[in-house]
Amino acid sequence: MRPTYPFEEISGWLTAPEDRQAALDTQVKADVVIIGGGYTGLSTALVLRERGMDVAILEQGFAGSGASGRNAGHLAPTIGKDIPSLLRFFGAEKAKKLMAYADTAVNYTEKVINRHGIECEYEPNGNIVVGVHPKHEDGLRKAADTAQSLGGNVRFMDGNEMRQRQLPRAFTCGILEERGGILNPGKYVLGLRRAALNAGVRIYEDSKLTSLENGSTVTAITSKGSISAGKAVLATNAYTKSTGWHKRTVTPIRATLFETKPLSDAQLATLGWKFREGVYTAHQTLESFRLTARNTIVGGTKKVSYAYGSALANGYNEQVFQTIEGAFRARFPELTDVEIAQWWGGWFGLTLDFLPMIGVSGDHHNVYHGFGYAGHGVPQATMMGSMLADKIEGIENPWEQVLDRRHLNWPPEPLRWLGVKALTLTFNAMDKRTDRQIRELGVRGCH
Ligand SMILES: Cc1cc2nc3c(=O)[nH]c(=O)nc-3n(C[C@H](O)[C@H](O)[C@H](O)COP(=O)(O)OP(=O)(O)OC[C@H]3O[C@@H](n4cnc5c(N)ncnc54)[C@H](O)[C@@H]3O)c2cc1C
Numbered sequence: 001m002r003p004t005y006p007f008e009e010i011s012g013w014l015t016a017p018e019d020r021q022a023a024l025d026t027q028v029k030a031d032v033v034i035i036g037g038g039y040t041g042l043s044t045a046l047v048l049r050e051r052g053m054d055v056a057i058l059e060q061g062f063a064g065s066g067a068s069g070r071n072a073g074h075l076a077p078t079i080g081k082d083i084p085s086l087l088r089f090f091g092a093e094k095a096k097k098l099m100a101y102a103d104t105a106v107n108y109t110e111k112v113i114n115r116h117g118i119e120c121e122y123e124p125n126g127n128i129v130v131g132v133h134p135k136h137e138d139g140l141r142k143a144a145d146t147a148q149s150l151g152g153n154v155r156f157m158d159g160n161e162m163r164q165r166q167l168p169r170a171f172t173c174g175i176l177e178e179r180g181g182i183l184n185p186g187k188y189v190l191g192l193r194r195a196a197l198n199a200g201v202r203i204y205e206d207s208k209l210t211s212l213e214n215g216s217t218v219t220a221i222t223s224k225g226s227i228s229a230g231k232a233v234l235a236t237n238a239y240t241k242s243t244g245w246h247k248r249t250v251t252p253i254r255a256t257l258f259e260t261k262p263l264s265d266a267q268l269a270t271l272g273w274k275f276r277e278g279v280y281t282a283h284q285t286l287e288s289f290r291l292t293a294r295n296t297i298v299g300g301t302k303k304v305s306y307a308y309g310s311a312l313a314n315g316y317n318e319q320v321f322q323t324i325e326g327a328f329r330a331r332f333p334e335l336t337d338v339e340i341a342q343w344w345g346g347w348f349g350l351t352l353d354f355l356p357m358i359g360v361s362g363d364h365h366n367v368y369h370g371f372g373y374a375g376h377g378v379p380q381a382t383m384m385g386s387m388l389a390d391k392i393e394g395i396e397n398p399w400e401q402v403l404d405r406r407h408l409n410w411p412p413e414p415l416r417w418l419g420v421k422a423l424t425l426t427f428n429a430m431d432k433r434t435d436r437q438i439r440e441l442g443v444r445g446c447h
Contacts, residue, residue, distance in 0.1 A: 014064060046192065089353065095150050118192065128174040168334070212243055255348060
């Protein structure tokens with residue numbers, strides 16, 4: 001049956017690079033072998049290479065074909081589920097440091113973009129967590145106060161300020177995250193890939209790791225070859241289960257996005273959105289929206305899914321598309337005649353406490369990992385590169401200490417599936433109630 005919705009598995013941001021690198025078909029050596037060519041793997045490789053190491057990456061598709069080439073491109077200092085939860089679970093001292101970590105990750109990413117001269121349509125206009133119902137106002141005010149008291153560069157914006165900034169009318173109040181902005185994630189990851197290749201990193205594409213043999217020398221094996229190295233890095237985030245390592249630390253969650261056709265000048269004028277901030281709603285499972293350099297809107301999430309056994313949940317799902325399109329139409333009644341041109345999605349990695357993990361394992365303590373950014377990996381996976389490189393070289397990195405905590409594993413199946421299902425059903429029910437209340441009210445501003 002022909003699909004009704006225009007769908008591409010790997011996003012509207014990028015296509016496979018013309019200089020696709022040859023697959024590994026022999027036995028080679030390196031100082032460090034990295035599994036996965038997304039932001040984590042490429043950033044780690046770049047730092048290690050700058051320090052003179054011989055680095056090889058194994059990538060099952062092309063570098064950028066994972067979440068790094070498919071995400072919504074919000075570069076934001078967001079961390080964990082939300083600030084009140086961060087405070088509740090970790091206390092003020094740790095929450096403050098975690099927020100500083102998230103802020104630093106945004107600055108670090110801006111530096112990486114500049115340093116490598118990556119043209120990725122970066123617009124440093126900040127992001128806003130927006131209220132779409134009057135009941136969001138109190139929570140957002142409190143969250144902004146809490147974040148400020150913990151040193152966050154954020155502030156609450158009331159309805160008047162939202163109107164002055166000409167944000168679309170459905171967004172009634174919000175928390176402005178001044179640091180960061182929006183970028184083209186496809187151009188960003190392909191820019192990192194190019195920088196890594198120019199620096200002499202060997203990237204083997206179409207080279208899926210089939211097993212990683214543990215020893216004083218690690219051997220990364222694919223169907224046609226192998227790489228022996230002193231150290232290995234698992235930069236496989238949501239896909240980590242496929243490596244046979246860390247099966248219970250990170251869970252793959254499927255999120256879905258769309259891109260509209262370009263807006264006309266008249267449509268843009270009606271919409272406002274003068275400062276082109278990235279926007280995500282204060283729902284339990286956020287809706288995200290942003291303009292792009294080609295004046296389309298990229299939006300989505302709203303519904304996430306988990307497949308039993310950490311299999312990668314199916315991407316083409318018409319029910320999910322309908323729900324997300326419904327949300328888009330509700331938030332942008334000015335754009336009823338704007339068509340959705342494309343759907344896609346990807347998998348992000350979630351740890352049980354919504355915070356990233358960095359560590360080392362293996363009998364010889366030479367298999368490193370960095371993952372679990374809970375959908376905030378544009379900055380955090382980029383900075384993970386410098387943290388992993390430091391760890392490999394035995395250099396103390398202050399942010400590793402900040403991420404240090406008691407690690408909780410996901411439960412085995414079927415408990416994991418039941419747990420994630422219960423959580424997503426609860427969040428969906430809460431969001432449905434909010435959306436019903438919005439429809440009953442019409443759009444009304446915060447005070
Ligand atoms: C729909 C969506 C929207 C998102 N929006 C945002 C956003 O707006 N802002 C934000 O900060 N974050 C966002 N994220 C999260 C962000 O994209 C990720 O956190 C980030 O890209 C993680 O980078 P990574 O390099 O660790 O993982 P990935 O980019 O997923 O890279 C892992 C790579 O490993 C490869 N691989 C896996 N297994 C193997 C194997 N066995 N052998 C060889 N290679 C292998 C994969 O092919 C992949 O290329 C979003 C994610 C999704 C899915």
